[in-house]
Amino acid sequence: MEMIRLAIAGTGGMANFHAKHFSSIRGVKLVACCDVLKERAAEFATKHDVPQHFASVESMLDSCQVDAVSVATSDGSHAPVSLAAIARGKHVLCEKPLAPTYPEAIKMAEAAQSAGVINMVNFSYRDSAAIQAMAAVTAKGDLGRILHVQGSYLQGWLASAYWGNWRTNSAWLWRLSSSHGSLGVLGDIGVHIVDFTSYPVGGIASVHCLLKTFDKAPDNRVGEYRLDANDTALLTVEFEGGAAGTIATTRWATGHANSVTLAIYGENGALRVDLDKSWSEYERCRIGRDGKHGAWERVVAKPTPNIYKRFVKSIRTGRNDAPDFARGAEVQKVLDACVYSNRRARPVVLSDFQPKTGRRKRLA
Ligand SMILES: NC(=O)c1ccc[n+]([C@@H]2O[C@H](COP(=O)([O-])OP(=O)(O)OC[C@H]3O[C@@H](n4cnc5c(N)ncnc54)[C@H](O)[C@@H]3O)[C@@H](O)[C@H]2O)c1
Known part of the structure; x- marks a missing residue:
C-alpha cells in the first residue's frame, strides 16, 4: 500500500x-x-x-x-x-x-x-451511525410523506465556563467577530445542523431566519475583537419535498455543552435522535395496522467509518x-440566505436567491 x-x-x-x-x-x-x-x-x-x-x-x-x-x-x-x-x-x-x-x-x-x-x-456529525441509518430509512420512503422536522444544536459556552473563559481565549473570540471571518453561531454550528437536518430530509427550498447578537462585554469588544457575530439563529424552513421545519441553534443554551437533536415526522412513522444520548442509537415510531402509533423503539445502527x-x-x-465541497457550498448558500432573510425580515426562496459575489466585510 x-x-x-x-x-x-x-x-x-x-x-x-x-x-x-x-x-x-x-x-x-x-x-x-x-x-x-x-x-x-x-x-x-x-x-x-x-x-x-x-x-x-x-x-x-x-x-x-x-x-x-x-x-x-x-x-x-x-x-x-x-x-x-x-x-x-x-x-x-x-x-x-x-x-x-x-x-x-x-x-x-x-x-x-x-x-x-x-x-x-x-x-x-455525519460520522454518527444513527444519522446514516436514519438517512437510509428516509431514502427508502419508509416514513411516507415527511411533514414536520425539528433540528437543534445547542451550546452554552457564552453562559457558562464549561469550556473555559471565552473572554480570554482567541479560539472563542474569533468565533464572535465577523471581521475575524466568523459568521457567528450560524457559520460555526448552524452549518452542522443545517447539514444534519437536510441530509436525511432533503434540500431546503426556502428559509426565514432570525439572528440575534446579545450584549456580552463593555462596548461589545474584547481587545481587537468586535463581538458583532450572531449568537442565536432560528430558522423556519420549507424543504424541497414540502415538509415544514424549524432549525434552532445558539451559544446561550445554559446547561448544554454540545447538544444535537433531530426529529423527523412522516405520515407513516417518525425518527428521532439525540446525540447527547448516543451517536449510534436512534428511536423510531411506526403507525400500526390499527392506525395508532406504537411505542418509540430504540434502534442500534451499524457502525460507520469516520470522515x-x-x-x-x-x-x-x-x-x-x-460530504464534498459541492455539498459544503450548498449548505453555505442556505446560510447566506439566512443572513439575507434576517436583514430583510422575510423568507428567502433558495432557487431565486443569488448571493452577492465577494467577501462581505460585516456578515451579520
Ligand atoms: N467539525 C467539527 O466538529 C469542528 C469542531 C471544532 C472546530 N471546527 C473547525 O475547525 C477550525 C479550527 O477551529 P479551532 O477551534 O481549532 O480554532 P483555533 O483558533 O484553536 O485554531 C485555528 C488555528 O488556525 C490558525 N490559522 C489561522 N489562519 C491561518 C492560515 N491562513 N494558515 C495557517 N494557520 C492559520 C490559527 O493561528 C490557529 O492556530 C474552524 O474552522 C472550526 O470551525 C470544526
Whole structure:
C-alpha cells in the first residue's frame, strides 16, 4: 500500500483531532504542519511527532512532498488555504464551514472539481451511525410523506465556563467577530445542523431566519475583537419535498455543552435522535395496522467509518465520498440566505436567491 503523505494547516484545538485520527490510519503519515503562529505549529509538531512545521501553507507545500492537506485553520482562511492546496494538486479535507460566504465556497468546489482532487468538508456529525441509518430509512420512503422536522444544536459556552473563559481565549473570540471571518453561531454550528437536518430530509427550498447578537462585554469588544457575530439563529424552513421545519441553534443554551437533536415526522412513522444520548442509537415510531402509533423503539445502527477514514479511502479509490465541497457550498448558500432573510425580515426562496459575489466585510 502506498503511503499517503498528509499535512495539516492550522494547528489549534481541532487540528489535534485531525492528527489523532489520521495518525491512527494505516498507510497515512503526517509529514508537515503549518500555522500563522509558528510557535504553535512547532509545539504541535513536537506533540504529534510531525517532522516539519511552517508558518504558511504556501511555504509548507512548496518545501515538502505532500499528497493531501487537512485544513483546520479558523473559518475565514479555509478558502485561501484550500485554494493554495488545490492549485498544487493536493487532495483536501476542509473544516466546516467551507467558507464564510457562498461565492467563496462555490469557488472552492469548482476549483477542486477542475483540479480533479478529492475534496471533503468536515460535517463531523455525519460520522454518527444513527444519522446514516436514519438517512437510509428516509431514502427508502419508509416514513411516507415527511411533514414536520425539528433540528437543534445547542451550546452554552457564552453562559457558562464549561469550556473555559471565552473572554480570554482567541479560539472563542474569533468565533464572535465577523471581521475575524466568523459568521457567528450560524457559520460555526448552524452549518452542522443545517447539514444534519437536510441530509436525511432533503434540500431546503426556502428559509426565514432570525439572528440575534446579545450584549456580552463593555462596548461589545474584547481587545481587537468586535463581538458583532450572531449568537442565536432560528430558522423556519420549507424543504424541497414540502415538509415544514424549524432549525434552532445558539451559544446561550445554559446547561448544554454540545447538544444535537433531530426529529423527523412522516405520515407513516417518525425518527428521532439525540446525540447527547448516543451517536449510534436512534428511536423510531411506526403507525400500526390499527392506525395508532406504537411505542418509540430504540434502534442500534451499524457502525460507520469516520470522515478521516472516508477521506483516505476516497484518495485510495479515486471515488469522492460525501460530504464534498459541492455539498459544503450548498449548505453555505442556505446560510447566506439566512443572513439575507434576517436583514430583510422575510423568507428567502433558495432557487431565486443569488448571493452577492465577494467577501462581505460585516456578515451579520
Ligand atoms: N467539525 C467539527 O466538529 C469542528 C469542531 C471544532 C472546530 N471546527 C473547525 O475547525 C477550525 C479550527 O477551529 P479551532 O477551534 O481549532 O480554532 P483555533 O483558533 O484553536 O485554531 C485555528 C488555528 O488556525 C490558525 N490559522 C489561522 N489562519 C491561518 C492560515 N491562513 N494558515 C495557517 N494557520 C492559520 C490559527 O493561528 C490557529 O492556530 C474552524 O474552522 C472550526 O470551525 C470544526
